Amino acid sequence: xxxxxxxxxxxxxxxxxxxxxxxxxxxxxxxxxxxxxxxxxxxxxxxxxxxxxxxxxxxxxxxxxxxxxxxxxxxxxxxxxxxxxxxxxxxxxxxxxxxxxxxxxxxxxxxxxxxxxxxxxxxxxxxxxxxxxxxxxxxxxxxxxxxxxxxxxxxxxxxxxxxxxxxxxxxxxxxxxxxxxx
Amino acid sequence: xxxxxxxxxxxxxxxxxxxxxxxxxxxxxxxxxxxxxxxxxxxxxxxxxxxxxxxxxxxxxxxxxxxxxxxxxxxxxxxxxxxxxxxxxxxxxxxxxxxxxxxxxxxxxxxxxxxxxxxxxxxxxxxxxxxxxxxxxxxxxxxxxxxxxxxxxxxxxxxxxxxxxxxxxxxxxxxxxxxxxxxxxxxxxxxxxxxxxxxxxxxxxxxxxxxxxxxxxxxxxxxxxxxxxxxxxxxxxxxxxxxxxxxxxxxxxxxxxxxxxxxxxxxxxxxxxxxxxxxxxxxxxxxxxxxxxxxxxxxxxxxxxxxxxxxxxxxxxxxxxxxxxxxxxxxxxxxxxxxxxxxxxxxxxxxxxxxxxxxxxxxxxxxxxxxxxxxxxxxxxxxxxxxxxxxxxxxxxxxxxxxxxxxxxxxxxxxxxxxxxxxxxxxxxxxxxxxxxxxxx
Numbered sequence: 215x216x217x218x219x220x221x222x223x224x225x226x227x228x229x230x231x232x233x234x235x236x237x238x239x240x241x242x243x244x245x246x247x248x249x250x251x252x253x254x255x256x257x258x259x260x261x262x263x264x265x266x267x268x269x270x271x272x273x274x275x276x277x278x279x280x281x282x283x284x285x286x287x288x289x290x291x292x293x294x295x296x297x298x299x300x301x302x303x304x305x306x307x308x309x310x311x312x313x314x315x316x317x318x319x320x321x322x323x324x325x326x327x328x329x330x331x332x333x334x335x336x337x338x339x340x341x342x343x344x345x346x347x348x349x350x351x352x353x354x355x356x357x358x359x360x361x362x363x364x365x366x367x368x369x370x371x372x373x374x375x376x377x378x379x380x381x382x383x384x385x386x387x388x389x390x391x392x393x394x395x396x
Numbered sequence: 397x398x399x400x401x402x403x404x405x406x407x408x409x410x411x412x413x414x415x416x417x418x419x420x421x422x423x424x425x426x427x428x429x430x431x432x433x434x435x436x437x438x439x440x441x442x443x444x445x446x447x448x449x450x451x452x453x454x455x456x457x458x459x460x461x462x463x464x465x466x467x468x469x470x471x472x473x474x475x476x477x478x479x480x481x482x483x484x485x486x487x488x489x490x491x492x493x494x495x496x497x498x499x500x501x502x503x504x505x506x507x508x509x510x511x512x513x514x515x516x517x518x519x520x521x522x523x524x525x526x527x528x529x530x531x532x533x534x535x536x537x538x539x540x541x542x543x544x545x546x547x548x549x550x551x552x553x554x555x556x557x558x559x560x561x562x563x564x565x566x567x568x569x570x571x572x573x574x575x576x577x578x579x580x581x582x583x584x585x586x587x588x589x590x591x592x593x594x595x596x597x598x599x600x601x602x603x604x605x606x607x608x609x610x611x612x613x614x615x616x617x618x619x620x621x622x623x624x625x626x627x628x629x630x631x632x633x634x635x636x637x638x639x640x641x642x643x644x645x646x647x648x649x650x651x652x653x654x655x656x657x658x659x660x661x662x663x664x665x666x667x668x669x670x671x672x673x674x675x676x677x678x679x680x681x682x683x684x685x686x687x688x689x690x691x692x693x694x695x696x697x698x699x700x701x702x703x704x705x706x707x708x709x710x711x712x713x714x715x716x717x718x719x720x721x722x723x724x725x726x727x728x729x730x731x732x733x734x735x736x737x738x739x740x741x742x743x744x745x746x747x748x749x750x751x752x753x754x755x756x757x758x759x760x761x762x763x764x765x766x767x768x769x770x771x772x773x774x775x776x777x778x779x780x781x782x783x784x785x786x787x788x789x790x791x792x793x794x795x796x797x798x799x800x801x802x803x804x805x806x807x808x809x810x811x812x813x814x815x816x817x818x819x820x821x822x823x824x825x826x827x828x829x830x831x832x833x834x835x836x837x
Contacts, residue, residue, distance in 0.1 A: 215777075215778075215781045217777060217781075218774075218777075218832060218833075223833065223834065227834075248789055249772070249773055249788065249789040249790065249803070249804050250789065250790045250794060250797065250803040250804050251771075251773075251803065251804075252803075276803055277771065277773075278771035278772075278773035278774050279770075279771060279773075279774045279833070280773070280774070336777070339773070339777070342773060
């Protein structure tokens with residue numbers, strides 16, 4: 215099977231930029247209700263709006279190899295880049311993941327993210343790969359960035375209403391969002 | 397399918413019998429993931445369907461279809477007879493009176509029906525004309541308690557949480573031991589004079605634990621509480637007699653017992669059903685309707701608003717007949733043999749931990765496990781690649797997983813059509829998991 219590329223296994227065993235760090239502009243907590251996977255993610259920006267630079271993405275994740283590796287790749291791809299570039303990467307990543315195997319991904323846009331092309335053939339796993347990205351775009355929104363039409367609400371692998379839960383864990387409490395109803 | 401009357405009751409199926417049974421389920425001969433034979437071990441989520449059930453449903457639509465309990469034409473009569481005949485068959489299958497069987501959309505609706513009774517009963521006039529002693533059983537408010545268990549499926553958990561929220565009653569629960577049994581030692585402190593209803597599962601959909609219904613019912617009765625049994629994971633696998641169980645209500649779904657999707661059953665003691673206000677209202681469930689007010693039909697029609705799912709009902713009855721022909725004792729024996737073989741196989745793999753009772757005693761054929769260091773989604777993916785279909789996740793029992801300090805598990809669950817060869821296929825596929833993820837050298 216072409217799902218578990220070596221690069222995915224590597225990222226899942228040794229996730230990059232893992233751990234929750236200070237300082238941060240926003241912290242979000244996202245849950246995948248179908249499996250119970252969770253990610254708490256912090257974003258620290260330098261500057262304003264889409265030209266702001268992503269100074270840090272730190273996270274604490276509990277999940278499968280796909281979601282852990284995807285969050286690791288996400289952090290590695292966006293840290294040091296502008297919000298605009300990060301949102302372009304997200305759009306490319308989402309396009310590939312929802313292509314049902316048709317889009318192999320562009321390494322220039324998503325880097326190691328191309329290793330996740332195989333995930334798009336397994337609809338049940340697309341939400342695993344998007345969990346971290348969902349949290350990331352939400353954290354950008356919470357940081358005051360207008361993420362526009364590529365908001366988290368439209369990234370679910372299958373159309374379903376978003377559920378808003380109360381977040382009891384975050385110090386700066388923000389409503390957390392779940393990706394998909396079970 | 398061959399007759400099985402010449403084989404001793406309570407024996408697992410012979411190879412020839414298993415082959416005949418599998419022949420009734422067309423889907424079991426298909427392949428998945430690039431030509432691999434399907435090994436379906438997810439019957440706890442939903443079972444596959446035998447040709448006999450499908451033929452019955454198709455025959456209803458092709459020959460008798462009409463709106464039940466409406467119209468005076470021949471088809472309407474035939475459809476009504478088929479629907480009510482199905483009710484009688486389902487009733488016989490669980491040892492009930494026909495008038496005590498209510499068809500619902502699914503087991504979740506059946507459980508909600510009972511839960512909503514307690515809050516609806518508090519509305520002005522809802523219990524007019526009902527024996528005060530019976531009406532008092534459904535009166536729920538602050539100071540009263542609802543008891544469930546920590547191993548409930550969300551469908552027998554959330555409705556009771558919501559009921560507590562609506563009424564001000566307190567939700568309490570019986571805990572679970574490390575080896576996946578109910579903490580029966582706490583029964584007398586959890587179920588008290590304040591308890592109005594005890595809702596619990598017959599068989600855990602995760603742990604496979606078969607709960608001692610009699611012990612819980614005895615305590616609930618001693619304090620005058622009503623009992624509600626979630627039998628979704630028992631009716632397809634064990635001979636269930638609702639009268640012997642001694643509970644007041646039983647809920648189960650059709651689709652987990654070779655029946656169609658879209659139908660569930662609520663069984664209730666008739667005196668209780670008769671005292672209960674309706675849940676969903678509208679057509680079919682009425683006696684007299686005037687612009688100002690409506691009186692309601694007797695049970696079971698009182699709880700079946702709208703045109704009923706007649707095709708699903710006749711399909712479910714055909715599924716009951718199919719299980720009866722197999723013999724429930726033999727179904728139980730077959731699944732027990734598979735469970736024992738799987739538990740033995742998993743015990744030989746030190747990197748696997750079974751979540752639930754490790755022995756076969758009071759245990760059904762749902763076997764949940766975790767693989768050291770590997771997320772259940774990844775385990776399930778490797779099994780799927782070998783054609784082995786299992787469930788991964790929290791199986792709609794999130795609090796139970798939390799209790800066991802787990803986020804998720806991998807679950808294999810059996811039905812009558814499964815074989816020892818499929819247990820071997822699962823174990824063989826499972827051995828690839830630590831290899832792929834490099835956790836075992």
